[in-house]
Amino acid sequence: MSGYWQCALVCEGRSDEPLAETLQSLMLACRPGDDIAVEVYRPEKAKDRSVAAKLAAIAADDVYDLIFVHRDADSAGWEARAEEIRSAGEKRAVPVIPVRMTETWALAHLWAEEECRKWLADNASVGRLRTLEEMSDPKEMLRRWASRGRTSLLAGDDWGRFRSEAIRGIDVEGHVAELSAWRRLRECLEAAMIRCRPHLAGESAD
Incomplete structure (x- = not known):
């Protein structure tokens, strides 16, 4: 069964916005045949630029099925960044955390x-x-x-x-798929898809 996914990407900086196309390709690899759109979401300028504030701003716009949240691991590490995103309490959020950038x-x-x-x-x-x-x-x-x-x-x-x-140009099923942060991204994406559309769990089991 095919489906439609309207998704957003919230980036740490504008230079990372090309990831929208890469993430769309990754979703298509996970859900071949689905109609998928990933667009960059730019919150209005605000003093609070935290992940929680960005997710709160986008939550008011209830058109998105999934929300990709990009955050470089830098020196903090993957787990710390993931917890920062999880703590916002947004079930549609998918952590996009390259190690280190x-x-x-x-x-x-x-x-x-x-x-x-x-x-x-x-x-x-x-x-x-x-x-x-x-x-x-x-x-x-x-x-x-x-x-x-x-x-x-x-x-x-x-x-x-x-x-x-x-x-x-990143090949989502190429060499990048061997990196731990990319594998985690795919795992988080697949989990979020099922979390937001529980019937997909049955399809996976089949």
């Missing part, structure tokens, strides 16, 4: 390229895919990769375009 997932996608694997091994001592989640600054590493062969780092619109394209 969204750029980790972009680098995992680029791992498919032999040139990138060799470059990461030579320039960041990354010899295994899963060690990407141990990098302290994946954003800087992605920027350096994008700037290879140049005399200076990509900046401004050029860097913004490269980063956006790298995020949009």
Whole structure:
């Protein structure tokens, strides 16, 4: 049975908004044949920019089936960020928590390229895919990769375009699926789908 999903993405920053397309692809991988839309939700500017405040603002707009909440793990870690989102008490919320940053997932996608694997091994001592989640600054590493062969780092619109394209290009069932934070994202997504539409549990059992 196919269904329609109207979903929102609340980002930590506007530069992460390309994740909307990636998350839509992930949902389609989970629910092939469903009609799915993921749109960026931008709360009105407010002094309180906490996750709870953002979810409270979007809760008043009862058109969304699921609400993706993006929050980089940074140094706090996945569990701390997940608890921050769970504590808001919004059952439609799906934690989107890259470890440590969204750029980790972009680098995992680029791992498919032999040139990138060799470059990461030579320039960041990354010899295994899963060690990407141990990098302290994946954003800087992605920027350096994008700037290879140049005399200076990509900046401004050029860097913004490269980063956006790298995020949009993530193969949701490719190398990124081997990272722990991505696996947790998929698990949280599938759980939220069943939480919001309990009849899906029966379909999973079948």
